Amino acid sequence: EVQLVESGGGLVKPGGSLRLSCAASGFNFYVYSMNWVRQRPGKGLEWVSSIGATAGLIYYADSVRGRFTISRDNARNIVTLDMSSLTADDSAVYFCAANRPPTTTYGYEIWGRGTLITVSS
Amino acid sequence: QSVLTQPPSVSGAPGQTVFISCTGYSSNLGAGYDVAWYQQLPGEAPKLLICASTNRPSGVPDRFSGSKSGTSASLAIGGLQDEDEGDYYCQSYDSSLTAYVFGSGTRVTVL
Numbered sequence: 618e619v620q621l622v623e624s625g626g627g628l629v630k631p632g633g634s635l636r637l638s639c640a641a642s643g644f645n646f647y648v649y650s651m652n653w654v655r656q657r658p659g660k661g662l663e664w665v666s667s668i669g670a671t672a673g674l675i676y677y678a679d680s681v682r683g684r685f686t687i688s689r690d691n692a693r694n695i696v697t698l699d700m701s702s703l704t705a706d707d708s709a710v711y712f713c714a715a716n717r718p719p720t721t722t723y724g725y726e727i728w729g730r731g732t733l734i735t736v737s738s
Numbered sequence: 739q740s741v742l743t744q745p746p747s748v749s750g751a752p753g754q755t756v757f758i759s760c761t762g763y764s765s766n767l768g769a770g771y772d773v774a775w776y777q778q779l780p781g782e783a784p785k786l787l788i789c790a791s792t793n794r795p796s797g798v799p800d801r802f803s804g805s806k807s808g809t810s811a812s813l814a815i816g817g818l819q820d821e822d823e824g825d826y827y828c829q830s831y832d833s834s835l836t837a838y839v840f841g842s843g844t845r846v847t848v849l
Contacts (some may be wrong), residue, residue, distance in 0.1 A: 724776075
């Protein structure tokens with residue numbers, strides 16, 4: 618079964634750090650670009666970060682650049698998002714998504730169910 | 739404020755066709771970048787409906803169709819059904835932002 622499963626969400630204090638993981642199965646992870654997309658409560662989708670199949674290309678949204686770091690382990694079929702200096706504005710459901718490159722041709726074909734992050738004191 | 743603008747809501751009776759617009763700029767749709775469309779049903783993760791502006795992935799009903807021209811794109815939902823109620827998002831690449839941006843989202847209501 619084609620699947621993405623996010624983990625690592627939870628409650629964190631402002632200024633704190635958190636690591637999200639996304640485990641992939643059922644498809645050739647090593648040829649897919651991987652992405653993180655977030656959705657604040659009651660709001661729309663916001664692209665956060667993308668990493669190419671070989672990690673040679675990495676992109677970040679302006680809102681997280683310098684605070685978030687995306688990485689991947691093709692041997693373990695995992696993509697991670699290290700988040701630091703968290704604020705209440707980072708509170709959201711974080712989705713992991715996969716696409717065959719190029720993104721604009723194939724779109725985000727595979728999605729996880731998401732993991733909730735709440736930043737609060 | 740998204741660089742891809744969608745109407746906040748559209749509605750239609752069962753069986754009707756509704757259209758959702760996605761208006762961008764010369765740095766995204768106008769630069770020739772394709773658009774993808776996603777459906778998000780209540781409480782669920784988004785699902786890819788259209789890629790490369792007009793292509794339907796396997797398993798997506800042909801009631802869903804996409805088009806693109808210049809700085810605008812459109813998603814049509816034909817033969818509207820109750821289960822189509824949800825939120826719809828467009829997505830493209832913006833070269834000025836170097837970002838894969840989503841549209842502001844459109845809530846579809848079946849009357």
